[in-house]
Amino acid sequence: xxxxxxxxxxxxxxxxxxxxxxxxxxxxxxxxxxxxxxxxxxxxxxxxxxxxxxxxxxxxxxxxxxxxxxxxxxxxxxxxxxxxxxxxxxxxxxxxxxxxxxxxxxxxxxxxxxxxxxxxxxxxxxxxxxxxxxxxxxxxxxxxxxxxxxxxxxxxxxxxxxxxxxxxxxxxxxxxxxxxxxxxxxxxxxxxxxxxxxxxxxxxxxxxxxxxxxxxxxxxxxxxxxxxxxxxxxxxxxxxxxxxxxxxxxxxxxxxxxxxxxxxxxxxxxxxxxxxxxxxxxxxxxxxxxxxxxxxxxxxxxxxxxxxxxxxxxxxxxxxxxxxxxxxxxxxxxxxxxxxxxxxxxxxxxxxxxxxxxxxxxxxxxxxxxxxxxxxxxxxxxxxxxxxxxxxxxxxxxxxxxxxxxxxxxxxxxxxxxxxxxxxxxxxxxxxxxxxxxxxxxxxxxxxxxxxxxxxxxxxxxxxxxxxxxxxxxxxxxxxxxxxxxxxxxxx
Amino acid sequence: xxxxxxxxxxxxxxxxxxxxxxxxxxxxxxxxxxxxxxxxxxxxxxxxxxxxxxxxxxxxxxxxxxxxxxxxxxxxxxxxxxxxxxxxxxxxxxxxxxxxxxxxxxxxxxxxxxxxxxxxxxxxxxxxxxxxxxxxxxxxxxxxxxxxxxxxxxxxxxxxxxxxxxxxxxxxxxxxxxxxxxxxxxxxxxxxxxxxxxxxxxxxxxxxxxxxxxxxxxxxxxxxxxxxxxxxxxxxxxxxxxxxxxxxxxxxxxxxxxxxxxxxxxxxxxxxxxxxxxxxxxxxxxxxxxxxxxxxxxxxxxxxxxxxxxxxxxxxxxxxxxxxxxxxxxxxxxxxxxxxxxxxxxxxxxxxxxxxxxxxxxxxxxxxxxxxxxxxxxxxxxxxxxxxxxxxxxxxxxxxxxxxxxxxxxxxxxxxxxxxxxxxxxxxxxxxxxxxxxxxxxxxxxxxxxxxxxxxxxxxxxxxxxxxxxxxxxxxxxxxxxxxxxxxxxxx
Numbered sequence: 001x002x003x004x005x006x007x008x009x010x011x012x013x014x015x016x017x018x019x020x021x022x023x024x025x026x027x028x029x030x031x032x033x034x035x036x037x038x039x040x041x042x043x044x045x046x047x048x049x050x051x052x053x054x055x056x057x058x059x060x061x062x063x064x065x066x067x068x069x070x071x072x073x074x075x076x077x078x079x080x081x082x083x084x085x086x087x088x089x090x091x092x093x094x095x096x097x098x099x100x101x102x103x104x105x106x107x108x109x110x111x112x113x114x115x116x117x118x119x120x121x122x123x124x125x126x127x128x129x130x131x132x133x134x135x136x137x138x139x140x141x142x143x144x145x146x147x148x149x150x151x152x153x154x155x156x157x158x159x160x161x162x163x164x165x166x167x168x169x170x171x172x173x174x175x176x177x178x179x180x181x182x183x184x185x186x187x188x189x190x191x192x193x194x195x196x197x198x199x200x201x202x203x204x205x206x207x208x209x210x211x212x213x214x215x216x217x218x219x220x221x222x223x224x225x226x227x228x229x230x231x232x233x234x235x236x237x238x239x240x241x242x243x244x245x246x247x248x249x250x251x252x253x254x255x256x257x258x259x260x261x262x263x264x265x266x267x268x269x270x271x272x273x274x275x276x277x278x279x280x281x282x283x284x285x286x287x288x289x290x291x292x293x294x295x296x297x298x299x300x301x302x303x304x305x306x307x308x309x310x311x312x313x314x315x316x317x318x319x320x321x322x323x324x325x326x327x328x329x330x331x332x333x334x335x336x337x338x339x340x341x342x343x344x345x346x347x348x349x350x351x352x353x354x355x356x357x358x359x360x361x362x363x364x365x366x367x368x369x370x371x372x373x374x375x376x377x378x379x380x381x382x383x384x385x386x387x388x389x390x391x392x393x394x395x396x397x398x399x400x401x402x403x404x405x406x407x408x409x410x411x412x413x414x415x416x417x418x419x420x421x422x423x424x425x426x427x428x429x430x431x432x433x434x435x436x437x438x439x440x441x442x443x444x445x446x447x448x449x450x451x452x453x454x455x456x457x458x459x460x461x462x463x464x465x466x467x468x469x470x471x472x473x474x475x476x477x478x479x480x481x482x483x484x485x486x487x488x489x490x491x492x
Numbered sequence: 493x494x495x496x497x498x499x500x501x502x503x504x505x506x507x508x509x510x511x512x513x514x515x516x517x518x519x520x521x522x523x524x525x526x527x528x529x530x531x532x533x534x535x536x537x538x539x540x541x542x543x544x545x546x547x548x549x550x551x552x553x554x555x556x557x558x559x560x561x562x563x564x565x566x567x568x569x570x571x572x573x574x575x576x577x578x579x580x581x582x583x584x585x586x587x588x589x590x591x592x593x594x595x596x597x598x599x600x601x602x603x604x605x606x607x608x609x610x611x612x613x614x615x616x617x618x619x620x621x622x623x624x625x626x627x628x629x630x631x632x633x634x635x636x637x638x639x640x641x642x643x644x645x646x647x648x649x650x651x652x653x654x655x656x657x658x659x660x661x662x663x664x665x666x667x668x669x670x671x672x673x674x675x676x677x678x679x680x681x682x683x684x685x686x687x688x689x690x691x692x693x694x695x696x697x698x699x700x701x702x703x704x705x706x707x708x709x710x711x712x713x714x715x716x717x718x719x720x721x722x723x724x725x726x727x728x729x730x731x732x733x734x735x736x737x738x739x740x741x742x743x744x745x746x747x748x749x750x751x752x753x754x755x756x757x758x759x760x761x762x763x764x765x766x767x768x769x770x771x772x773x774x775x776x777x778x779x780x781x782x783x784x785x786x787x788x789x790x791x792x793x794x795x796x797x798x799x800x801x802x803x804x805x806x807x808x809x810x811x812x813x814x815x816x817x818x819x820x821x822x823x824x825x826x827x828x829x830x831x832x833x834x835x836x837x838x839x840x841x842x843x844x845x846x847x848x849x850x851x852x853x854x855x856x857x858x859x860x861x862x863x864x865x866x867x868x869x870x871x872x873x874x875x876x877x878x879x880x881x882x883x884x885x886x887x888x889x890x891x892x893x894x895x896x897x898x899x900x901x902x903x904x905x906x907x908x909x910x911x912x913x914x915x916x917x918x919x920x921x922x923x924x925x926x927x928x929x930x931x932x933x934x935x936x937x938x939x940x941x942x943x944x945x946x947x948x949x950x951x952x953x954x955x956x957x958x959x960x961x962x963x964x965x966x967x968x969x970x971x972x973x974x975x976x977x978x979x980x981x982x983x984x
Binding site for chain 1: 519521522523526527528529530531534535537538554555556557558559560561562563564566567568571574578579580581582583584585586587588589590597598599601610611612613620623624627633639643644646648660662835
């Protein structure tokens with residue numbers, strides 16, 4: 001019953017690290033900062049991928065694949081982008097190992113196999129993709145170009161945490177080219193909306209849509225749109241970003257098109273991505289001291305059935321009854337596991353599925369055989385209920401929807417309770433330090449003030465919310481005039 | 493009509509290279525030997541992935557993800573494996589770039605950011621995975637471990653060709669651990685069978701199942717099982733391999749389990765993979781001088797409809813009729829594109845879809861409006877037929893099945909016509925040089941003879957076919973006794 005799990009209020013960070021490993025989601029590897037995503041964690045990622053991929057295709061995007069490596073000369077072509085990622089690049093310098101003459105049985109880099117030009121392992125693919133787009137775009141007929149890639153990327157981060165920040169991670173990166181600025185802006189905002197819908201409707205994780213302040217923008221972007229979620233410890237998580245890249249990459253890689261009027265114009269660009277970091281957000285939005293809590297729409301196993309029996313005969317009798325509703329549940333597209341392993345006791349199985357966050361657990365014992373009932377437990381509230389076998393299919397279908405909804409509502413309530421509007425810096429500091437969560441405050445729009453606030457409170461501007469109205473106010477730190485509240489928080 | 497495509501009989505290799513690029517499947521990138529897989533090519537890969545993934549899951553495998561990098565000390569742990577891949581490894585030596593003081597605006601590797609231990613970009617993942625399996629396997633209860641990974645891998649090949657041999661490629665690699673030798677052997681053979689079924693039933697590409705001779709085995713395997721296909725130019729293509737790894741990796745990484753009897757035992761292993769190379773095989777099995785020919789089961793677009801019209805009114809009238817059967821076709825799971833672009837003429841569209849290998853093309857013109865007909869062309873035979881609109885759905889469904897079958901039969905016929913049984917080395921040389929294809933011959937079982945034959949004829953042993961019966965014979969080269977014919981061919 002998650003009894004070995006550190007309690008959240010004792011040490012949230014420890015709770016998270018333990019949970020990821022104990023729930024069989026991921027583990028650290030022999031490579032510094034790189035994780036192994038275990039089958040159960042990867043199954044969640046596959047469910048995320050399937051939904052996102054469908055949403056990308058429905059909005060007209062096609063998948064493609066570009067090289068893992070970026071030659072240094074391409075990498076440095078867009079200066080701001082290069083500057084932003086140069087400090088954390090894995091670099092391939094050689095293409096061969098040889099026997100080490102000083103160390104029998106060991107290998108060393110073959111000094112004769114030095115690459116003429118170093119290759120950067122992609123931290124993001126704008127450079128290699130825009131160098132390719134150059135060949136794909138000639139005329140307005142070739143636009144828009146709406147491409148997505150599912151890939152691994154590498155950023156040599158110094159402090160890493162499973163899913164949240166790893167040296168290698170899996171993600172998708174959309175890269176689009178458009179004839180006009182307006183179209184590109186519309187695309188960037190559309191994809192932010194797609195991300196928000198995915199987060200809320202599938203992950204049951206409420207998000208704030210906003211724009212990043214200049215200092216938090218993607219390196220090489222003119223505007224970065226973000227979705228920001230609030231974790232249970234009051235820290236914000238940047239869950240997905242969509243960038244309006246202006247003509248920065250088009251100019252760096254000389255990507256022009258001939259307009260209908262026969263003029264040569266630079267194209268306009270966007271890029272957008274979400275990653276395996278989402279799994280970290282999923283965990284920290286819903287899970288509890290007993291283990292993982294998964295929203296039904298992304299749970300690899302939605303319903304688990306645990307038989308409680310003595311002897312093969314009783315198991316056979318239970319199985320016969322169970323098979324009836326398992327078939328019906330599966331026919332409705334619900335994923336069901338009937339756990340008949342005889343190497344574990346029911347109590348151990350209960351603990352395992354609680355830890356792994358399976359939304360619905362059905363226990364079927366001797367008394368249920370006699371009464372034609374089952375016991376159904378929901379993972380989100382841990383409540384149990386006895387249900388007639390005839391009603392299992394309807395009950396479970398409804399319950400899965402209810403759990404999905406309840407998780408979202410619970411998270412919304414938490415966020416509302418942890419969003420504070422403040423008008424003085426005293427209130428600001430108090431909210432950040434003692435309450436946590438989002439703090440909505442006026443800001444004078446300067447990087448200096450942003451930096452100072454960060455220095456004093458560790459809080460950063462998470463976003464300038466799109467839905468915030470204009471209002472006259474004064475910067476919470478400098479008193480200078482401000483037109484719009486922005487959202488601050490400590491963050492992952 | 494593919495009129496700019498080099499004819500196969502003029503230069504098969506040139507035909508292939510041109511076709512891959514002109515049909516928008518892939519292109520070379522700025523990184524030596526690495527390709528860009530374009531949306532149309534990637535869509536074929538997605539279809540392949542979906543079927544293979546389903547087949548892997550149906551046989552009990554789960555997906556997971558392991559690091560891109562292998563620390564050198566792990567890489568060299570299994571000696572034969574290390575030796576086999578050391579010569580073609582991309583190696584990461586540094587983790588940061590910095591501004592180049594000698595070259596303003598340029599970057600260089602930061603000499604202070606040298607890794608303590610070099611990282612090999614995975615050419616295959618046995619080493620990193622077996623190092624992980626060590627932590628996953630304790631008892632017989634943990635076995636079998638049935639894992640698959642979809643990933644990119646890098647082998648620094650000197651001569652590369654789009655899809656067939658690229659420095660980076662996409663693949664899946666299965667890695668399994670078993671309690672007994674027998675189970676591991678059964679698994680390796682099962683996955684060879686899965687690959688063969690996929691190749692034949694989905695790619696319509698007949699394959700020979702066999703074992704590799706010692707010199708053609710995977711580095712680190714005790715046995716390599718292969719599926720070998722025959723391309724239209726008479727060369728063989730190794731299309732997928734499944735390896736019985738014995739206890740080699742278990743010993744190198746010290747992976748033991750406690751048996752039911754309480755004894756510590758090394759586990760037994762397999763690994764198996766297919767890659768984007770399959771797309772090369774698909775192309776070279778079916779395509780013709782007019783362009784790509786795709787089997788319906790893997791075609792991203794199965795049916796294309798081209799309207800032939802003058803003015804919006806006629807297009808509207810055609811669209812109304814087309815919409816009826818498009819809906820019905822889609823409801824049957826058939827992917828249909830109705831190409832109403834007004835920037836291209838019907839003739840240009842016909843040529844495009846012919847080049848791209850769309851299995852069925854429906855043309856709908858003014859006369860069809862009057863007669864309630866359409867003209868249906870099949871890509872495999874280029875035959876056309878007039879069909880009543882009411883019969884389109886049934887006709888097309890049947891036609892897609894017929895095309896799938898016809899492509900397979902055509903390929904089987906080609907292979908039969910290009911498989912020669914020989915008993916003398918004169919016959920052998922004649923068959924290899926003048927006829928091409930598979931040559932079935934007795935071989936004395938020695939590496940020396942294999943090498944000599946390769947030196948003299950460029951033909952290698954593609955496999956020792958599983959279905960070949962034992963028979964007394966004499967080695968075609970040395971005359972030494974042999975018990976079984978093996979299959980030789982020139983190969984990709």
